[in-house]
Amino acid sequence: MHDPKQLQAVMQSAAADLELAFRPMFGGIMAYAAGRAFASLSDMGLALKLAEPHRTELLAVEGAVALRYAVDQPLSKTYVVVPQAMLSASDLLRSWIERSIAGPHKPSRPRR
Numbered sequence: 470m471h472d473p474k475q476l477q478a479v480m481q482s483a484a485a486d487l488e489l490a491f492r493p494m495f496g497g498i499m500a501y502a503a504g505r506a507f508a509s510l511s512d513m514g515l516a517l518k519l520a521e522p523h524r525t526e527l528l529a530v531e532g533a534v535a536l537r538y539a540v541d542q543p544l545s546k547t548y549v550v551v552p553q554a555m556l557s558a559s560d561l562l563r564s565w566i567e568r569s570i571a572g573p574h575k576p577s578r579p580r581r
Contacts (some may be wrong), residue, residue, distance in 0.1 A: 470512045471512050471513065471514050471540070472512075473511055475497070476556075477491050477510055478513045479556050481509065483559040483560075484562075484563050484567075485553065487502065487566070487567075487570070488502065488503075494509075495566060497510055497511030497512070498510040498511075499527075503570075506518065507569045507570050508569060509537065511541060513536060513550055514536075514551065517549055517551060517569040518572060519547065519568065519569055523569075523572070524569050527551070530552055532551075532552025532553055532555075533550065533551060533552050534549070535549055536549065562563060
């Protein structure tokens with residue numbers, strides 16, 4: 470089990486110069502960059518939102534798993550929980566945070 474507030478501190482340390490925002494969400498914390506959610510911090514761990522091929526690349530790292538908040542819920546198709554060892558490897562974690570932030574952006578829907 471992880472503490473979302475501790476995970477937030479780890480992220481802020483690894484990416485101190487990036488403009489990140491954090492908001493409480495469903496007992497955890499969501500991380501945002503430029504208004505776009507890119508990470509989920511929960512008791513499950515620090516999960517980054519990644520598009521292919523980055524998602525597959527991170528899932529190949531020992532200890533990385535697709536995010537699942539509960540056993541009765543499906544695996545996330547976009548969020549990957551980073552391995553525990555990566556939480557203490559600031560440079561490596563930062564590189565994955567940057568990939569997540571740079572991920573594909575869906576075009577905004579026009580408002581009516």
